[in-house]
Amino acid sequence: MMEQLAPAGVFLLALTAVFGAMWLWTRARSRERQEDMLMRLRAGEDVALAGGSGEEEHIANPLLRWACHLVWRTGADTEPAMVMRWMIAFALLVPVALVLMGWLAGLVMIGIVLVMTWAVLSRQAAKRRARIIEQLPDFLDNVMRVLSAGNSLEEALIVSSQEASEPLRGLFVSVGRQIRLGASVENVLADMAEIHRIRDLRVMSMAASINRKYGGSLREIFRSLIQAIRSRDMAARELRALTAETRFSAVVLAVIPVGLMLYILASNPGYYSDMWADTGGRWMLIGSAAFQVAGVFVIWRMLASVQDGDA
The missing domain is CATH 1.10.287 (Helix Hairpins)
Known part of the structure; x- marks a missing residue:
C-alpha cells in the first residue's frame, strides 16, 4: 500500500513546491509594485506604472484571459506572462503524474488539483467581492460629496479612492491610474465590472456614459444605487439565514x-x-x-x- 501511494506523494510534493515558489515570487513582485506606486503617489506623480496592471491588458487567448481574470479577482497583481508560466508548469507536470501514478490515478489526481485550485481561487474572489460591495456604499457617499464640491466624476473617483480601505482602494486606484492614462471612465468601470463580476460597477459605468452623452445628476443615480446595494445586502442575509x-x-x-x-x-x-x-x-x-x-x-x-x- 505504501509503495503504491509513494508516487502520489512525490507528485503532490513536487506540485506543492512549484506552486509555493511561484506564489512567493508573485507576492514579492506585488509588494514591490505596491511600494513603487505609493512612492509615486506621495511624490504627486500622475504617470502610471510603466508596465501597468495586468487588469489593463487585452488578452486574445480566451483560456489565458479566463485564468487571468480568475487570479485578478483574488486581488493578486499578476502579469499575464506569469499566469501563462503557471499553466505551462502545470502542463509539464501532467505527464509526470501519469507516469508515476498510472493514467487512471494520474487523471484523478490532476482533476482533483484543478478543482481544488479553482475552488480556492473562487472562494477568495467571492470573499473579496463581498468586501468590495460592502465598502461600496460608503465610497459612493464620499464620491457624492466630492461631486457636490464641483469636481468631475473622474476627479471624484481618484480622490475618494485615496481615502477608501482595501480591497476597494486597490481597485479604484487602478481605475484612477487608467483614467490618468486617457481611458474613459465608463470603459474602465465596465472592464472592472467584467473582470471582478460586480454588477454595481456596471451600473456606475452606464450612469457615467449617460451623463456624458445626455447630462443629468450623477448624485441622484449614486444615491439610488446606495439604497439598492443596502436593500439587496439585507435581503441576501435573510435568504442565507433561511x-x-x-x-x-x-x-x-x-x-x-x-x-x-x-x-x-x-x-x-x-x-x-x-x-x-x-x-x-x-x-x-x-x-x-x-x-x-x-x-x-x-x-x-x-x-x-x-x-x-x-x-
Whole structure:
C-alpha cells in the first residue's frame, strides 16, 4: 500500500513546491509594485506604472484571459506572462503524474488539483467581492460629496479612492491610474465590472456614459444605487439565514461520493482498474462520473442563487 501511494506523494510534493515558489515570487513582485506606486503617489506623480496592471491588458487567448481574470479577482497583481508560466508548469507536470501514478490515478489526481485550485481561487474572489460591495456604499457617499464640491466624476473617483480601505482602494486606484492614462471612465468601470463580476460597477459605468452623452445628476443615480446595494445586502442575509440547513445538506451530498471514491482508490487501487477493463464497468464509471459532475453543477448553481447578485 505504501509503495503504491509513494508516487502520489512525490507528485503532490513536487506540485506543492512549484506552486509555493511561484506564489512567493508573485507576492514579492506585488509588494514591490505596491511600494513603487505609493512612492509615486506621495511624490504627486500622475504617470502610471510603466508596465501597468495586468487588469489593463487585452488578452486574445480566451483560456489565458479566463485564468487571468480568475487570479485578478483574488486581488493578486499578476502579469499575464506569469499566469501563462503557471499553466505551462502545470502542463509539464501532467505527464509526470501519469507516469508515476498510472493514467487512471494520474487523471484523478490532476482533476482533483484543478478543482481544488479553482475552488480556492473562487472562494477568495467571492470573499473579496463581498468586501468590495460592502465598502461600496460608503465610497459612493464620499464620491457624492466630492461631486457636490464641483469636481468631475473622474476627479471624484481618484480622490475618494485615496481615502477608501482595501480591497476597494486597490481597485479604484487602478481605475484612477487608467483614467490618468486617457481611458474613459465608463470603459474602465465596465472592464472592472467584467473582470471582478460586480454588477454595481456596471451600473456606475452606464450612469457615467449617460451623463456624458445626455447630462443629468450623477448624485441622484449614486444615491439610488446606495439604497439598492443596502436593500439587496439585507435581503441576501435573510435568504442565507433561511436556507442555511438546505445549503449544508447540498454540500454534504456533493462531497460524500467524491470522498468515498478517494477512500476506495486509496484502500484498493486496483478496484477501478478492474472495472475499467470490463465493458460494463467502464460505462458504469463514465456514467457515474457524468452524473456526479452534473449533480455538483446543479448544486453549485443552487448555492450561487442564494449568494449576492454579482456572483
